[in-house]
Amino acid sequence: MSLSDTSQHANCSAMSDVLNRIGDKWSVMVVGMLGRNGTLRFNELKRLINGVSQRMLTLTLRNLERDGLVTRTIYPEVPPRVEYRLTELGKTLQEPISALWDWSAENHHAIVDARAVYDAREDAITAETTRKVAYARG
Amino acid sequence: MSLSDTSQHANCSAMSDVLNRIGDKWSVMVVGMLGRNGTLRFNELKRLINGVSQRMLTLTLRNLERDGLVTRTIYPEVPPRVEYRLTELGKTLQEPISALWDWSAENHHAIVDARAVYDAREDAITAETTRKVAYARG
DNA sequence: CCGTATCCGATTCGATACTG
DNA sequence: CAGTATCGAATCGGATACGG
Numbered sequence: 001m002s003l004s005d006t007s008q009h010a011n012c013s014a015m016s017d018v019l020n021r022i023g024d025k026w027s028v029m030v031v032g033m034l035g036r037n038g039t040l041r042f043n044e045l046k047r048l049i050n051g052v053s054q055r056m057l058t059l060t061l062r063n064l065e066r067d068g069l070v071t072r073t074i075y076p077e078v079p080p081r082v083e084y085r086l087t088e089l090g091k092t093l094q095e096p097i098s099a100l101w102d103w104s105a106e107n108h109h110a111i112v113d114a115r116a117v118y119d120a121r122e123d124a125i126t127a128e129t130t131r132k133v134a135y136a137r138g
Numbered sequence: 139m140s141l142s143d144t145s146q147h148a149n150c151s152a153m154s155d156v157l158n159r160i161g162d163k164w165s166v167m168v169v170g171m172l173g174r175n176g177t178l179r180f181n182e183l184k185r186l187i188n189g190v191s192q193r194m195l196t197l198t199l200r201n202l203e204r205d206g207l208v209t210r211t212i213y214p215e216v217p218p219r220v221e222y223r224l225t226e227l228g229k230t231l232q233e234p235i236s237a238l239w240d241w242s243a244e245n246h247h248a249i250v251d252a253r254a255v256y257d258a259r260e261d262a263i264t265a266e267t268t269r270k271v272a273y274a275r276g
Numbered sequence: 277c278c279g280t281a282t283c284c285g286a287t288t289c290g291a292t293a294c295t296g
Numbered sequence: 297c298a299g300t301a302t303c304g305a306a307t308c309g310g311a312t313a314c315g316g
Contacts, residue, residue, distance in 0.1 A: 015239065015242050015243070016163055018242035018245075018246055018249060019163050019238075019242060020163065022161070022238060022241075023160065023161025023162065023166070025154055025157050025158060028157055028161070051154075065256070066256040066257075067249045067253060068248060068249060068251070068256075089249075089252075092241070092245065093241060093245075095237070095241075096234070096241045097238075099233070099237050099238075100160060100234045100237075100238060101153065102234075103231060104157060104160070107156075107230065108153075108156055110227055111156060111205045111206060111207075113206070114204065114205055114206025114227075115206075118204040118206075
């Protein structure tokens, strides 16, 4: 099934829960990092992924593990060591995510520019309204 | 810049806001629908996208317009008619989104299965804990 | 028809503190 | 080191009502 095959009748809810996970910022980051580095420990991931909190990294990794995209290996040592890596299924996800990543990098500037144009226009409208109000008042 | 080029030094926050929009379920749906159908009116989109509220569709379309991915054309008629279509930039987004969509369709079952296995194991652990507690009590 | 405005419950997420 | 638990602020998002 491809996008063009997906008729109105196809149940989009099946895609939704996949997209909910895929679309999650932290999940994308984790898959990206594990894809590049192979195997990483919890705190290595935490350091690599800028801005993720311990809580969110834990939740993200649990969800990815639950979905069969990441394996979690515990080494019963002191201090404890836990290693994460992509499963075979997880590796297949690398390609579409990489495509999205590339697109983001390539078009980020265009989007930022478009936003600036849009916001400038919005501000102009607001300013004009303000002037009209001021005129009505004056 | 590709995924493999993205070093630890690269600022991931640039990707983040792109991914925030891309990862949004409704945005993906809207881009998918507009990509397939070319031009759609507000209520056509609302009907095609299962479960979207008027509020969310409006917000999603505004954000896509702001990001330069969608154009909004108003025809000053009675009753009013507003048409949405992808910009050139929006069309380039179709391919990576389509790849992700295909991956979702292809691997949805594997993920659901993995979740079932994971949850069954979790339940087993919980049950065992419960038994131990019951034993300790009894 | 195509929105905007408002309310409000649900969810998210960071911060913090604590554990094996 | 690698988590878990809890709390509160913030955001999300549906429902509803209203407007051009």
